[in-house]
Amino acid sequence: MSRFVDTLLETVRSLGDAKGITTGEPKAPVRHTWGQVHERALRMAGGLVAGGLRPRGAVAVLAAEPVTIAPAVQAVWLAGGSVTMLHQPTARTDLAEWAHDTVRVLNMIGSELVLLGEPFDQLAPLLDEHGIGYLKLAELGAGEPLASVVSVPEDAPALLQLTSGSTADPKAVRITHGNLYSNLTAMVESAGLDVERDIMVSWLPLFHDMGMVGFLTVPMTVGLELVKVTPVEFLGGPLVWADLISRHRGTITAAPNFAYALLGRRLSGVDSSDAYDLSSLRLALNGAEPIDEKAVGSFVEQGVRFGLRPECVFPAYGMAEVTLAVSFVPLMTGLRLDRIDASKLEAENRAVPGEGRAFAVLGKPLRGIEARIVGDSGDVLGEREVGEIQLRGEAVTPGYLTVDGPVDTQDAEGWLATGDIGYLVGGEIVICGRRKDVIILGGRNIYPTDIERAANAVEGVRAGNAVAVRIDAGSRRERFAVVVESRLAGDEAAEKALRKEVGARVFESVNARPSAVVVLAPGSLPKTPSGKLRRAAAGEQVASLVSSAE
Structure with missing residues (x-):
């Protein structure tokens, strides 16, 4: 049996009734112990094995609620399979295109089964139409529990993690049981995780590696207390994050840089310093995108009013290709x-x-x-x-697994x-x-983050929604454009003034002028499922706009 699964089972035996996961916040919170999650997982695993899942079999999961996802993914591991969290369609998603892309993903990972949970069980007719096999999670745990855990070796896949980007050209990182155990135990050690005292609070999406590995798999495997909500709750009201930390006395949380900047802005509008209490935080991990000192500074400045310790800011480097975490800063050293x-x-x-x-x-x-x-x-x-x-x-x-093979x-x-x-x-x-994003001008290597920080400093640009786009990349006349989102889009005079100011700020920062500045309406720039700007996709999207603007 893999060391990862063995650790999970030992946690259930020793801490199963002591620690658990709270979901449904803020409207209808409910807590399940990890022992209860395991009991449900055993029933689900029994259904999977009875249904024909074989060791190393690939299972895709499409669900939103953490209380449903936790036992489902554990069930797959207990049954000897691997988990792939599918990218979730949104209200703006073309469902026919999504179904086509999902079929490609399933073919790529060699899966014929999707575990379907709310609210996506409404997509069952669409999956039927495209010949995609599925089981509804609400019905899966009705049979007999798994009699004995299916043993797999260390090199067996545990996670097939879809990389950020377009699902039309999918790629999955093959994370083995050995990979997962090594990174999980190293993170526990380096972060000084304390099962008795630490409480994790997270809204991160579970189809992203930071959410799936760091804030579900880790606490479920080692027995940490976890408060888990969905990104919808956070984006619908970012202050819910501070509220959950305050009420549950959260000690560990994590997010990309943009989320800390957003929370800092929302906290600035809160008059009473008694509204939240962030003094319990000891690790506020910042990763998944370049760390902006101004964004961190804004979060810390506002957070201190509510008891936040600046040294709890915890910069990190990570990627799915290394399971999750590459490096952590020393504890309580801040940015x-x-x-x-x-x-x-x-x-x-x-x-x-x-x-x-x-x-x-x-x-x-x-x-x-x-x-x-x-x-x-x-x-x-x-x-x-x-x-x-x-x-x-x-x-x-x-x-990797790709559409063209491993x-x-x-x-x-x-x-x-x-x-x-x-x-x-x-x-x-x-x-x-990133190597592919570096802009080369006259022998100088200019990093797009420098350009984007300058553009983001201009009043009228939506914070975190500026992107530097390479033009004629690799040629002797390589140039760059700047694309920003603004609520001023559509107002010709205001757009002209904004373009002029962005161009001036960028020139001051990098001593080079953009060949064009394009202003788009809010929500126009392409982003990954975790909220990061996709520079390459943005370049493709605005190529014609840049040409017309020059």
Whole structure:
């Protein structure tokens, strides 16, 4: 049996009735112990095995409620299968297109079964129409419980994690039981998780790796108390996040950078300092997108009014290809910035201490993970030399599943090329940006995050909704455009003034002018399911607009 499943079972035996998961907040909260979740999972697993699921079989899950998803995914693991959380359709989704894409995903992962839960059980007729097999979760646990757990080896897949981006061209990270156990135990160790005292609070989507691994699989496997709501609750009223931390005395939470910026803005409108109590937080993990010191500063400034300790801010580096977490900062050190000479970075790929640019220091790799920096010629670089980050270790996935077949992720020595550009300082990782997004102008490497931060500072631009788009990438005349969302879109005079101000701010920041500034209405920029801007998709979307604007 895998060490991961063995740990989960031991937790149920020792802590099953003591700790659990609270769902249904804020309207109808209900708590289930992990022992109760396990009992339901055993019944579901019995139904899966009786229905023909074989060891290593791939099962897709489409549900929204954490109280339903938790026993469902555990049931698949108990039955020896792997879990894939499908991307969820929204009110704006073309369902015919979604069904077509879902069929491609199922074919890619080799699955003929979807576990369907509320509210998506309404899609059953659509799945029937497209020949997609499914079982409704509400009916799955009605039979006999699984008699004995199905044993699988460490290299068996546990999660087939769909990568962020378009489901029309899907790719899944193959996370094995060995990968999951290694990263899970290293995270518990590095974050100093305390089963007796820690309470996790999360609204993160469970189809994203941070939500699925960090804020469901980890607490369910080691027995931490968890308060779990859906992204709909958070986006419908971001202050619910602060309310849950306050009422449940949450000690650990996590989100992408944009969410902390949003919460900071909402807290600024709260007059009474007694409205919330954030003093219990010891880890506010910030990951999944570049960390913006201004966004963190705004969150901390407002949070302090409600008892937040600034040192609880917990920058991290992670990716699904390493199961979840690559590096954590030391506990209670807060956001630390490495300030460097911008001209040396752009012209020489060196992170020389100085002024002009600041990057978040993201800590040392977790136990079992090695990191190195590699130059364009393949040579391993030294401290403060900038190149591609490569990773190696037990948590690194052996490969992807794609529509064209399996693809290895590691070279002959086990190294994974991440596509992230960065450097090491004192053994800690610093990320500058993504290789594919770097804009090359006159021999200078300009990072889109610098451009986007400048644009976001302009009044009228929706916070977190500015993207730098490469034009004529790789050519001698490579340029860039800036695309922003604004409520001023459609007002010709206001748009003209906004474009002028954005262009000026960007020039001040990076000493280069955008070839065009495009203003779009709110909700226009493409984003991943976790809320991150998709630069490549944005570039495709606005190509014609940029051309007409030039």
